[in-house]
Amino acid sequence: MFFHISRVKSFSLVLLLCSFFISAHVTGQSVSQSKEVSVKEILEQKEKSSQTLEEMADKHDVNVPFDDFERGQPRSAIAGYLLAMRAGDLTLASNYLDYRNISEKTLAVGKEELARQFYVVLNRKLWVDLTSISDHRRGNINDGLPTYRESIGKVSVKEKQYDILMQRVPRQEDRVKIWKVSNATVEKIPFLFAAFSYTPLGEWLARNLPSIDFFGVMLWQWLYFTLMLLCTYIASYASAWLLVRLLKRIYPKISSAPLAFIKGPAAFLFAVIIARNLVDSSNVTLAVKAVMEGSTILIFAWCWVCFRLIDLLKVVLADKFVAQDKPLAVYLLRPAGTVAKLFIVIVASLIWLENLGFNASTLLAGLGIGGLALALAAQKTVENMIGAITLYTSAPVKIGNFCRFGQSYGVVEEIGLRSTRIRTLDRTVIYVANAKFIDMDIENYSERERIAFRPKLLLTPQCRRENINNFLDELKTHLQQHEKIASEPLRTHFKAYTTLGLELDILAYVNTTDFDEYLDEINELNLTILSLLEQHHCQLQVVNERNLNLT
Known part of the structure; x- marks a missing residue:
């Protein structure tokens, strides 16, 4: 699906670039041939x-x-x-x-x-x-x-x-x-x-229709050019329909989204451009030129095209995020698309006002000052939203993950636009601002592919060498034969002499990410170690509080 959408989308972008240059040429041509009347x-x-x-x-x-x-x-x-x-x-x-x-x-x-x-x-x-x-x-x-x-x-x-x-x-x-x-x-x-x-048809319409004007354009001219646009749209839609049929033959599994884009906004955009290019200058007055320079329908067509392109891009990115195992990032696509569409509407509105002859620079300056004030007032909110975007895209943690953040532990229950909700081990809920959360040291335990088993064993100095060696060899053999223990790394060594006793280094990894299953396995291993210690006459060193303080 991604392949087909990408191919058709690239083709659509080529068509749109061609239409952009055609519309720019038509607009420039009409401006050069008429007085600048808005x-x-x-x-x-x-x-x-x-x-x-x-x-x-x-x-x-x-x-x-x-x-x-x-x-x-x-x-x-x-x-x-x-x-x-x-x-x-x-x-x-x-x-x-x-x-x-x-x-x-x-x-x-x-x-x-x-x-x-x-x-x-x-x-x-x-x-x-x-x-x-x-x-x-x-x-x-x-x-x-x-x-x-x-x-x-x-x-x-x-x-x-x-x-x-x-x-x-x-x-x-x-x-x-x-x-x-x-x-x-x-x-x-x-x-x-x-x-x-005017042309004979224009003269007949001008004489027989009421002398009513809107924005200086006579009623008959509105009807005449609307009919022309309708005819060009029918022709453009028919061409788009043939193109869609051809694409279906070439790509039988193509999705409906790009095809709807071609038959909808793309066809309408080309119809508007063709209508502007084929307009009969004999029926064009200065008022008609002024309305055409406003490019109202053309701007609307471009907005429609951009909106649908954003929707197509959202589908492509959603598939990509799911393939990368970042499902939370999909939730960002909707607000991001809304922001992009809002930006397009603002830019299109300013261009439209300038084309109509109104001074949009004053409005733009007001929007800039208002936007700056809003940005300063909502600085923390913006920081938290950017933090949410980081959490969604980089995905250091996901909903349901058990993690350590700072000095606390808990399960992530929700990642909102402002804060992240975490259920602690005490079953309380902590809300951490996203801007602060992404700056913390985060240790994600749910991302472990296995869990370490590292018991701390201290033997008394009276233990004999052959007993310790036999104990370690038999324990290693048992770990190597255990179906739930990873083959490597696996260590059973006499590590060091300490003031508290003889320290053993035992390391193994249990092949599970389920903590309850892990506890069941190490419960069996601890009982086995206890049995082996008794079998080989290895006594554990008792460490009391006084000895700990001395060390």
């Missing part, structure tokens, strides 16, 4: 348009002529036009264009249609920054243009630039000077619209 600026423009008209209504500046449509200054005039078009009110919007002295051919297009076409041109190629347009009744007199004209930008068609102008014209009713889109610009609208119009 979703934040689009939302602010709508708000500024409303504020401009409200300020004009409340201001009652005597220097600015009163007008029902707030056309007394260039800024409020263009703001009124933009708001009228966003509301879908073509009749109202037509009041902001100057139709005087234009050709019959242009006028035949229709006043309302000219207002609509002009809005399409602005949406496609010109971002109107209201703050750069004068709010003086006479406009900006220092822009090098005639005093009755105000420039709101330039539009390029086949490397030739055309000025988009506002003009101060007399109002038809009373000859009061107001601002409208210049008749010179109105005359160019059909030409500019022919260069920047």
Whole structure:
């Protein structure tokens, strides 16, 4: 299973790297071909348009002529036009264009249609920054243009630039000077619209669907690009399904996890990238580009892919830890995966906010300061969690092990994220902080493959040499023939003369890790030694407290 997952996972990573470079190329391409307009600026423009008209209504500046449509200054005039078009009110919007002295051919297009076409041109190629347009009744007199004209930008068609102008014209009713889109610009609208119009399908959708926009993108555009994404996803899913069928033929025992990854997040990611690459630029406005630069769906797709990769990695590591006899480390995979996913969400959110035009550096600085404060406050907790990770991965002790820690003995009952619970020989419970526990001298008795038998024997000085030698030889023979005693190391020697008596060195290992079984075996061995001592007339030295104090 591990082999198959690793092979498919490597293949998936290659596909993802390719998709990453494709998405980076597409994103860079779209940025280089459009003005840098963000979703934040689009939302602010709508708000500024409303504020401009409200300020004009409340201001009652005597220097600015009163007008029902707030056309007394260039800024409020263009703001009124933009708001009228966003509301879908073509009749109202037509009041902001100057139709005087234009050709019959242009006028035949229709006043309302000219207002609509002009809005399409602005949406496609010109971002109107209201703050750069004068709010003086006479406009900006220092822009090098005639005093009755105000420039709101330039539009390029086949490397030739055309000025988009506002003009101060007399109002038809009373000859009061107001601002409208210049008749010179109105005359160019059909030409500019022919260069920047939507596709026939886009035009039909724009005319027949309600004039509703979300984040500056029209309703028909949301439907159009959503349908495109759906079509690319169906194609991508079909390709993924064929790839899965092929992998099943090559690796019949392959697990379902990598296959679900290919048909799910990987297919969706490729669909998003393909949709961004194949987008029809004729239906793309500056607002659409801004939303695309936000990369909301692309970021979501990458997050989904990363989440599923983390889940696959958890499966691989779990199998690896079990194979290494570290089952406790498996419990760490879930919180570690959660932390990794949280980190991905934070990074993706910051990137998304930056793409939308919001300043995420302030939020990042706040998170850094807050994280530092949290880290200082939770320093001990973090130390204990790191200690738990060490205990889980290196596994010096496991649950159920009998061990010595420091000067205490007990059985490990639980290894938590904060502390380790140990049941002592007195049946009491001790909780030791993990950070402290891993720094202790830990002796794990449960890891012994056998248990030593080392009796302390002191014989009286009156014991004869041949008796001691016979005793040792017969004891060694008995140990060598015992089925529960390891063949080596095995020692039976006369070790040394001491002031207390003749010291014997006897060492053997009982082949068991069960302490109760060990006690049964050494009980028999001790009785055998006692019998051999009597048989060979070897007397044990009695050591009293006075002799011990003297030594």
